[in-house]
């Protein structure tokens with residue numbers, strides 16, 4: 001009888017910091033090394049852009065998505081059933097990518113529920129920091145205390161912090177970012193990185209392949225119910241968070257795109273950590289009558305209000321769909337395998353869906 005507890009790695013970090021970039025790296029490493037990974041992705045909005053991206057770049061992985069809410073608040077009740085489903089597949093490890101506005105500590109807490117104890121266990125929390133913007137968050141979000149608190153907790157409760165986007169900062173900023181992290185979390189592993197290129201052991205140290213676990217089980221005649229977990233070489237912080245087994249409850253499968261041609265906005269949650277953060281999704285016509293530059297202006301024209309945007313838009317050669325990403329103030333376009341209908345999602349503070357929809361209609365009226 002297989003009894004080992006499945007380790008769970010939680011990836012946290014603010015919107016656009018590089019969590020999906022890290023996830024893709026970890027999945028690649030896992031594939032190459034025969035580790036079976038199940039993934040749980042969470043988006044505050046209805047549309048699961050990252051899920052599409054991860055599904056299209058990985059094979060043999062089990063991916064679940066919970067959309068339209070944050071796992072640490074409105075969707076917390078779905079965590080256990082979802083974890084349970086993933087655990088049934090007997091992966092070697094489960095990786096949860098949180099929304100950018102989630103407090104990872106709430107996830108750790110959810111793993112103390114009786115329903116999940118003995119099935120999964122928190123392995124470590126890794127927080128990805130956008131080193132280019134992290135020092136500005138206090139001033140940008142000064143009006144949203146809850147959001148600032150969440151961003152601090154993302155650093156404080158992490159076992160490892162990746163100071164990502166090192167290519168975009170000066171040495172001076174690098175030192176300041178490191179100081180800021182050290183003040184909040186002196187004991188964590190702190191790793192500067194470009195595109196989350198970190199040693200895979202930062203996440204996977206101590207995780208044993210199922211086949212190896214089974215071998216150990218049959219040789220020793222005792223269950224490997226406590227997974228063997230050699231200490232991580234980089235210093236990890238585990239004090240102050242639950243050490244027991246974790247679990248998640250029921251999720252909703254990734255939503256197929258709806259037929260609505262315009263927008264949807266997530267409900268604010270008065271008790272949740274994302275407070276005033278809203279999402280708006282727009283499904284344009286196949287070839288919207290505007291240039292790529294006008295599209296970028298439309299998104300970036302909202303200043304700091306739009307914190308993150310992403311989607312697939314037909315601005316490639318011959319109208320080919322391209323992956324569009326805005327993180328902080330930076331826009332990035334890359335080739336995409338996606339073949340569905342174009343769409344884009346905006347995430348920001350107090351975004352007004354009706355107004356954005358109206359502006360979009362006006363802009364694209366032929």
Ligand SMILES: Nc1nc2c(ncn2[C@@H]2O[C@H](COP(=O)(O)OP(=O)(O)OP(=O)(O)O)[C@@H](O)[C@H]2O)c(=O)[nH]1
Nearest residue numbers: 015016017018019020021100165194195325327332
């Ligand atoms: N220049 C630079 N860009 C990066 C780096 N890491 C990630 N990016 C870009 O930053 C954007 C956001 O990266 P993601 O990995 O999607 O970030 P995320 O945290 O998953 O974003 P959300 O889940 O939407 O909050 C993308 O355009 C990435 O290509 C980096 O080290 N340097």
